[in-house]
Amino acid sequence: MTSIVVPFVNLKLRGQRYSDRLHKALSDTLDAGDFIMGGPVQELESRLAKLCGTKHAISVNSGYDALALSLEAMGIGPGDEVITAVNSFVATAGAIARVGAIPVFCDIAEDYNIDPFQIERHITPRTKAIIPVHLTGQCARMDEINEIACRHGLLCLEDAAQAIGASYKGRPAGSWGIAAAFSLHPLKNFHVLGDGGFVTTNDDGLAERIKLLRNHGLVDRDTCVMYGANSRLDTLQARFALELLDELPVWTGRVREIAQMYRSGLEGVVELPISHDDSYHVYHNFVVRAKDRGRLQAFLFGHGIETKIHYPVLLHRNDAFKNRFKGGQCFSMAEKICSEQLSLPIYPEMDDESIAMLMDTLISFVGNIFNESIK
Ligand SMILES: *Cc1c(COP(=O)(O)O)cnc(C)c1O
Numbered sequence: 001m002t003s004i005v006v007p008f009v010n011l012k013l014r015g016q017r018y019s020d021r022l023h024k025a026l027s028d029t030l031d032a033g034d035f036i037m038g039g040p041v042q043e044l045e046s047r048l049a050k051l052c053g054t055k056h057a058i059s060v061n062s063g064y065d066a067l068a069l070s071l072e073a074m075g076i077g078p079g080d081e082v083i084t085a086v087n088s089f090v091a092t093a094g095a096i097a098r099v100g101a102i103p104v105f106c107d108i109a110e111d112y113n114i115d116p117f118q119i120e121r122h123i124t125p126r127t128k129a130i131i132p133v134h135l136t137g138q139c140a141r142m143d144e145i146n147e148i149a150c151r152h153g154l155l156c157l158e159d160a161a162q163a164i165g166a167s168y169k170g171r172p173a174g175s176w177g178i179a180a181a182f183s184l185h186p187l188k189n190f191h192v193l194g195d196g197g198f199v200t201t202n203d204d205g206l207a208e209r210i211k212l213l214r215n216h217g218l219v220d221r222d223t224c225v226m227y228g229a230n231s232r233l234d235t236l237q238a239r240f241a242l243e244l245l246d247e248l249p250v251w252t253g254r255v256r257e258i259a260q261m262y263r264s265g266l267e268g269v270v271e272l273p274i275s276h277d278d279s280y281h282v283y284h285n286f287v288v289r290a291k292d293r294g295r296l297q298a299f300l301f302g303h304g305i306e307t308k309i310h311y312p313v314l315l316h317r318n319d320a321f322k323n324r325f326k327g328g329q330c331f332s333m334a335e336k337i338c339s340e341q342l343s344l345p346i347y348p349e350m351d352d353e354s355i356a357m358l359m360d361t362l363i364s365f366v367g368n369i370f371n372e373s374i375k
Pocket residue numbers: 062063064065088089091092133159161162182183184185195196197
């Protein structure tokens with residue numbers, strides 16, 4: 001068995017690095033006894049709103065709930081159609097289906113994000129919203145998408161689960177749509193120690209409805225004004241997040257530095273991800289493309305380097321969505337990218353040695369292929 005030299009993520013290392021602060025968050029919580037909706041929840045929300053440049057941030061239990069509760073609060077329901085990118089994580093389509101609406105899948109552009117030029121042909125009288133996904137940590141082309149949404153009277157909900165701290169044309173991810181959904185899952189660029197998420201919005205009414213929906217529809221302890229869920233973020237998790245939040249710019253800085261190393265070391269070796277000049281990419285994933293992706297992944301793994309594919313199955317090919325989506329069957333760009341893409345490890349704790357070793361191994365793979373082809 002190959003032993004892993006360069007893991008795809010290393011959350012244990014992060015736990016160790018911030019152990020003191022995280023233990024402090026736990027003991028503060030035990031001392032305060034404010035387990036549910038304690039003060040730190042609101043404190044975190046106001047800091048997240050500030051980070052995303054919005055009036056409100058409402059914490060919830062997951063990125064999925066952030067999407068589903070936003071859709072519900074936006075009045076999206078049975079029979080409505082919602083357009084989204086065919087290459088997202090399943091939660092995006094799952095949340096649309098959860099509120100009874102129909103996911104309508106759209107193809108993507110070379111930058112892995114929804115192709116604005118292909119959105120309009122999916123619009124029907126039943127279309128209510130568009131969910132662009134800021135995949136891999138780079139914003140979708142929000143100005144163009146908002147323009148389309150505006151022209152057709154549609155609402156735009158950002159799936160910003162992978163894009164905390166990213167911006168486009170100087171405006172933060174999460175501040176472009178009527179609302180945006182973020183995840184605080186441990187694998188995202190910023191996270192708690194379990195499940196969590198939040199919604200950002202400038203719309204007071206929407207913020208109010210999401211607050212009700214996350215807490216049983218209760219305006220106060222005994223007055224229920226709508227059906228709701230229980231999707232509160234624990235005070236303990238909010239304290240963990242507050243302890244870690246100042247680290248986010250440091251983490252993002254390091255991840256962008258690693259991306260730069262990959263870019264200069266792997267130019268011409270594999271196809272590098274597109275990063276738009278007017279976009280601040282936070283590299284949730286560093287996704288390269290290679291024609292013989294399968295062999296490359298196996299070769300890297302043979303040298304102890306772990307890589308992943310985000311995501312190997314396009315949404316319309318999942319059993320869950322078969323016959324439950326619209327948007328045709330032909331997603332040629334997404335299919336092509338799906339067969340070639342490979343996510344390289346990229347996380348703040350990764351050291352220069354691992355990065356160099358990964359790049360050397362990758363370069364030697366390409367060299368081998370070249371030697372084989374001239375034999
Ligand atoms: C992670 C993720 C979600 C869901 O977030 P959870 O917190 O795991 O529910 C939704 N959309 C995208 C694009 C994601 O990457």
